[in-house]
Amino acid sequence: MEELTRTCLLTGASGLLGTAFIRRYAARYQILAVHHRSAIDGPTQDQSYVDPLAPTRHLPENDHPVRALRADLGDPDDIARLADAVESHTDGVDLVVHAAAVRGWTPLLAAGAADRARWVYQVNVLAPLQLTAALARRFWFTDPTANLRANRNVVTISSTSGLFVYPDLQQGLYGSSKAALNHLTYHLASELWDLGIRVNAVAPDTFPGRIATEDVLDAIVDFDRSDRTGVVHRLDGRPA
Amino acid sequence: MATLESVVSNRAWLRRSRPFPHVAARNVFTGDFYGALDAQLRDLLGQGLGETPEPDRFSRSIPGYDSYGIGFGADYPGPVGLFLSAGWRNLICDLFGIKATPYVFAGAHHHTVASANGFVHNDFNPVWFPRTDEPDRIQTPDPRRCDYKTGAGPLSDAEKIQVVRGAVVLFFAGNDGWRPGDGGETGLYATPDDPVDAPALRCPPINNSLVAFECTPRSFHTYLSNTRLPRTSIIMWVHRTLDEAGRTFGTEGLERWKN
Numbered sequence: 001m002e003e004l005t006r007t008c009l010l011t012g013a014s015g016l017l018g019t020a021f022i023r024r025y026a027a028r029y030q031i032l033a034v035h036h037r038s039a040i041d042g043p044t045q046d047q048s049y050v051d052p053l054a055p056t057r058h059l060p061e062n063d064h065p066v067r068a069l070r071a072d073l074g075d076p077d078d079i080a081r082l083a084d085a086v087e088s089h090t091d092g093v094d095l096v097v098h099a100a101a102v103r104g105w106t107p108l109l110a111a112g113a114a115d116r117a118r119w120v121y122q123v124n125v126l127a128p129l130q131l132t133a134a135l136a137r138r139f140w141f142t143d144p145t146a147n148l149r150a151n152r153n154v155v156t157i158s159s160t161s162g163l164f165v166y167p168d169l170q171q172g173l174y175g176s177s178k179a180a181l182n183h184l185t186y187h188l189a190s191e192l193w194d195l196g197i198r199v200n201a202v203a204p205d206t207f208p209g210r211i212a213t214e215d216v217l218d219a220i221v222d223f224d225r226s227d228r229t230g231v232v233h234r235l236d237g238r239p240a
Numbered sequence: 241m242a243t244l245e246s247v248v249s250n251r252a253w254l255r256r257s258r259p260f261p262h263v264a265a266r267n268v269f270t271g272d273f274y275g276a277l278d279a280q281l282r283d284l285l286g287q288g289l290g291e292t293p294e295p296d297r298f299s300r301s302i303p304g305y306d307s308y309g310i311g312f313g314a315d316y317p318g319p320v321g322l323f324l325s326a327g328w329r330n331l332i333c334d335l336f337g338i339k340a341t342p343y344v345f346a347g348a349h350h351h352t353v354a355s356a357n358g359f360v361h362n363d364f365n366p367v368w369f370p371r372t373d374e375p376d377r378i379q380t381p382d383p384r385r386c387d388y389k390t391g392a393g394p395l396s397d398a399e400k401i402q403v404v405r406g407a408v409v410l411f412f413a414g415n416d417g418w419r420p421g422d423g424g425e426t427g428l429y430a431t432p433d434d435p436v437d438a439p440a441l442r443c444p445p446i447n448n449s450l451v452a453f454e455c456t457p458r459s460f461h462t463y464l465s466n467t468r469l470p471r472t473s474i475i476m477w478v479h480r481t482l483d484e485a486g487r488t489f490g491t492e493g494l495e496r497w498k499n
Contacts, residue, residue: 038420039256039264039441047256050263052331053244054251061252 006150006224007032009086009093011073011131012100013066014038017157020213021097021220026064029095032086033066036073036100044068073100073127074119083134093139095224096154098128104177105170117173124177128156129184132192132199140195147196153229154192155220156185158203160236178203182232189230198229205236242319244327247273253335259430259440260460262453263335266446268411274448276319278413281348281472284310285414289350298350306356307463311347314380320346323409323476324378332478336454338406342379343369343479345388351424351463351471357436358462360429363405363455364495365389366482371401389497404494405455406480412445414472420444424466426451432460439464445471457493 006029012018013033019041022031026042033040043049043065051057067089071082086093104120106113132154140147161171162178182201189199202219204211219233253265269277289308290299298308314324322328323346333340345367368391372379381388386400393400410426418424427439428451434440442464443451453459455477485491 037439037442038444039258041254041266043254046258047254049252050255050335051251052253052263052265052335053248055334059252 006030006094007090007092008095008097009135010034010097010099011127012098012157013068014040015099015101017099017207017213017216021099021217022066024214024217025221026066030090031066032069032089032093034069034071034073034082034100036070040066040068042066073123073131076122076126076130079127079130080134083131083138086135087138092150092152093135094150094152096132096135097220098131098154098156100127101157101159102174104173106173107170108172113173120173120177121180124174125180125184128181129188132188136192136195136197140192140197144194144196151198151224151227152196153198153200153224154188155223156181156199156201157216157220158182158185158201158232160203160205160234163203163232163234185232186230193229198223198227200228200230201232203232203234211235211237242273242322244322244325244331246270247322249273255335256441259428260453260456260458261336262428262451262459264443264449264451266449268448268450273319273322274413277474278447280318280320281414281474284348285350285472289352298348302349305358305463306351308350308352309347311345311381314344314378316346320348320474323411323474324380326376326378328476329378329478332407332409332452332476335452336407338454338478338480339484340375341403341406341479341481342372342375342377343401343403344378344476345381345479346474346476348472348474349463351466353466353468353470355463355466355471357465360427360432360434360436360460360462362432362457362459362495363408363461363477364457364459364485364489364493365405365455365497366402366485366494367405367479368400368402369479370395371399402482403479404482404485406478406485407452407454409450409452409474409476410443411450411474411476412472413447413474415445415447415469418445418447418469418471422466422468423464424469424471425464427462427464428453429460429462434460436462437464445473457489457495 008029011034014035072078159178161175185201287297293301301309386393425442428441
């Protein structure tokens, strides 16, 4: 088995994008896969594929298990516990993909919208901030040169709804949280510059459907391979 | 009857250990076979829902459980008969290391929108069947001769047998358009005291997917309320002998029926 040289912390790992990322890149990254109530859809330390018609047959699908870590990103205390768990499983994190998100679509004047806003902002905005800060304290503060050498970076998964207003789709909370995430990405890029950590965002239109999920994956890994920072990459099929 | 090799499309099912051992798979059958299963269930649902127990269509047949159920006899026609085939029984038994017996239950459950949560339970139940001495045949329950839960009926002691649910399969079909947030999942729990609405894991009722697990004292699960769409599933149990269940888990852990 080839040695996996880069460690990726992926949130939202049981979601559509997270699942696609693991399927495509489990052989390339050592993935720490963060999920909540839905299980990871692939091999982990606790699960593996079996052929139902030949249960003892070796399946190559099991060759690259990810390390599943369960956490509720709606709970700041759980994020602290997650950071501890990450530290116990790896010596370094080279790529962070903040793919976890909640939609929370609702009319802004609906009953309960304010409470829902706290949840949407916690998961979509504050969790990426809290987790990135926790990782910086545990892994990145001490050796910026090593960070540069390893080309360490953070990719947040935003949305074109953070760039444009789509009226009458009840995306007020979601869209404004993604707008905040975009601006947070710029500021994190600025403040983590001295640590040698790059921070960028991918802001896709609806996927799959208007945008192919594979294009979102390509954009994430393009950032990982690049030297760019402080970029929100709009992915909607229109000219940049 | 089609061979398993010709209808099982997904040859990589996911075996998980948390919160208790289970297997999950999507795209289980070929598109053609799934389509036929789906059509057969829709035909059954097209006969309407009975509010009192009826043997031949979905009806309120499970006391204390907010669903409409139907059981399939051993010679049930059409593609659902696969779940009553020796090959499928053996497949499920082999997945969980259970010694196959002839005793199989297969049926279907239908939950209309806003059906209530179930209660957390483990399915490690003793049940009754008419006894057969032919190990290769499939014997289904026959409530007219031998009540599934109590064994009551005209059969003599020598003509019936008490066995234990060994493993259960929940196969989802007819749930077009399901999406996260709709409910209707099967929740899996680490303990029986976990809140019903906070399972350790939610198994979504995605068409042509299944979840299966060995029935043990720790296989805590239940149905989770559906908010937007009905939910339909095929349910199937293989059974193990009382002796094997006792040797494996102890008879003191058996969940005796309360009603």
